[in-house]
Amino acid sequence: MDTITKAKKAAGEKAASLVQSGMLVGLGTGSTAYWAIEKIGQMVKEGLNIRAVATSVASEQQAIALGIPITSFSEVQQLDIDIDGADEISEDLQIIKGGGGALLREKIVAHASRKKVIVADERKYVRTLGKFPLPVEIIPFGWELVFKSVQALKGSPTLRTREDKPYITDNGNYIIDCLFGSIENPEQLHHQLKAMTGVVETGLFINLKPTVIIAFENGEVKTI
Ligand SMILES: O=C[C@H](O)[C@H](O)[C@H](O)COP(=O)(O)O
Numbered sequence: 001m002d003t004i005t006k007a008k009k010a011a012g013e014k015a016a017s018l019v020q021s022g023m024l025v026g027l028g029t030g031s032t033a034y035w036a037i038e039k040i041g042q043m044v045k046e047g048l049n050i051r052a053v054a055t056s057v058a059s060e061q062q063a064i065a066l067g068i069p070i071t072s073f074s075e076v077q078q079l080d081i082d083i084d085g086a087d088e089i090s091e092d093l094q095i096i097k098g099g100g101g102a103l104l105r106e107k108i109v110a111h112a113s114r115k116k117v118i119v120a121d122e123r124k125y126v127r128t129l130g131k132f133p134l135p136v137e138i139i140p141f142g143w144e145l146v147f148k149s150v151q152a153l154k155g156s157p158t159l160r161t162r163e164d165k166p167y168i169t170d171n172g173n174y175i176i177d178c179l180f181g182s183i184e185n186p187e188q189l190h191h192q193l194k195a196m197t198g199v200v201e202t203g204l205f206i207n208l209k210p211t212v213i214i215a216f217e218n219g220e221v222k223t224i
Helices: 003-016 033-045 057-066 103-111 143-152 186-194
Strands: 024-027 051-054 079-084 088-090 113-121 134-138 156-159 174-179 199-202 211-215 221-223
Touching (some): 003 033, 003 113, 024 057, 033 079, 051 057, 103 134, 143 174, 186 199
Parallel strands (some): 024 051, 079 113
C-alpha cells in the first residue's frame, strides 16, 4: 500500500472510531471515506449497532456488502455523525467536494448530521480553495446555458465526461468542473452559482463547522 493510501486509511479509521452504538451515521463517498466504511463494517461485525444513510450508490453497495444496516430519510430525520472526504479544505475550513460526483447527496447528508467529520490526506489541505476545479451539478436540459453563465462569471467550465459521454450523477444530472482561480470568497461564489437556473448544487461546502481529520504521509494524524 503506498503512503497516500495509508494516510487515507488512517484518516478514515480514525473517524470510524468516533462512531458508537445507537448512532445514525452518514456514509460519505470516495477513496478516503471508503476506509471509514470498511472499518465501520468491521465494527458492525463485532457488535456495533448502527443504521446508516449512504451518500452514493457506490457507498451504499459497499455498506450492504459489509452488512451495515441501511436506512433513509423516509425513516429518519437527523443523523448523529457524517463521515466524508473532501477535494480541498482551506485553512478556514471551507471545503470543495464532488470530485467523485456525489456532492448533492453528500450535502444533503452533511446538513442532516449533527456532527460532520471530514477525512483527508495532507494534499487536500490548502491555504485558499480553487486549484481543484469546482464541481457543480446541473440539470442536463439546457446545460449549455449554464456553461455560458459560468463563463460570464469568469469561470472556466468543463463538462465532465465518462467514455466520451456526459458523466451522469446518481441523481441523473450532469457535472461541470469549473476553474475560477483562487476562490477568495467561497460563500459569494456558491450563491452566484446557485442563483443560475439549471444549477442543482455546488461542491462548495460552506460554514459546515466540520471536525477535520488530516492524515500525513509520515503516519501522523491530526484532528482540526
Ligand atoms: O463526490 C465525491 C466526494 O465529494 C469525495 O468525498 C471527494 O471527491 C474526495 O474523494 P477522495 O477521498 O477519493 O479524494
